[in-house]
Amino acid sequence: MKTILQQVNRKLIVIASLVILIISVAGTLPTRQNGLYKNLKILPQDITKEALDKIMDVEFSGGLGVKCNYCHAKEQGTDSLDFASDANTKKDEARDMMNITMKINSQNFEVKQPLIGDPGMVITCYTCHRGNYYPEQMKKDSVANINWLK
Ligand code: HEC
Numbered sequence: 001m002k003t004i005l006q007q008v009n010r011k012l013i014v015i016a017s018l019v020i021l022i023i024s025v026a027g028t029l030p031t032r033q034n035g036l037y038k039n040l041k042i043l044p045q046d047i048t049k050e051a052l053d054k055i056m057d058v059e060f061s062g063g064l065g066v067k068c069n070y071c072h073a074k075e076q077g078t079d080s081l082d083f084a085s086d087a088n089t090k091k092d093e094a095r096d097m098m099n100i101t102m103k104i105n106s107q108n109f110e111v112k113q114p115l116i117g118d119p120g121m122v123i124t125c126y127t128c129h130r131g132n133y134y135p136e137q138m139k140k141d142s143v144a145n146i147n148w149l150k
């Protein structure tokens with residue numbers, strides 16, 4: 001007949017082997033793939049390099065008439081840009097604008113699944129910005145140019 005101690009030991013051995021099994025299986029699984037980029041809060045995590053490059057180059061830089069460094073801060077002590085950093089406040093302003101742009105598309109133009117960079121978008125950064133980072137200034141300039149309004 002088994003003593004209580006032997007029964008407890010048996011249970012412990014079963015639990016211990018299960019734990020070891022689980023740990024070893026988990027170790028063989030691939031680590032969760034987070035995509036290519038480190039700090040996307042609005043764009044899809046699994047966005048391709050091609051799609052992201054197009055948004056940054058055509059939609060953002062082209063739409064606002066700026067270069068990458070308008071929104072992206074420099075990597076400390078170097079001349080290159082740290083694209084994942086949020087140190088440049090324009091980047092978060094751009095995120096607000098991304099949300100506004102998606103909202104206008106879904107609420108006012110019936111775009112079912114608004115995504116920045118998607119060809120189905122009716123309103124883009126360019127619709128308002130027209131290659132100018134500050135649309136309000138553009139408005140003032142164009143009004144100032146109409147002499148008979150002065
Ligand atoms: C108008 C502002 C703006 C401009 C101009 C801009 N970007 Fe961005 N960029 C952003 C924002 C905002 C994000 C983060 C998007 C998000 O949170 O989903 C981002 C994210 C990125 C990322 C992903 C970084 C990471 O690991 O999370 C890369 C790479 C990048 N930009 C490259 C560029 C390049 C190259 C240019 C110039 C051709 C450029 N950007 C121009 C606003 C801008």
Ligand code: HEC
Nearest residue numbers: 060090093094097098101123124125127128133134135136
């Ligand atoms: C519906 C019109 C509209 C759309 C669409 C729009 N913007 Fe704007 N944006 C504005 C206006 C107006 C301002 C000036 C806001 C102010 O004066 O406070 C502005 C300001 C900004 C600024 C700050 C400029 C500065 O230096 O003060 C950034 C950055 C910006 N927009 C990025 C974007 C990006 C990126 C997109 C596309 C995802 C976009 N905007 C789409 C109207 C728009």
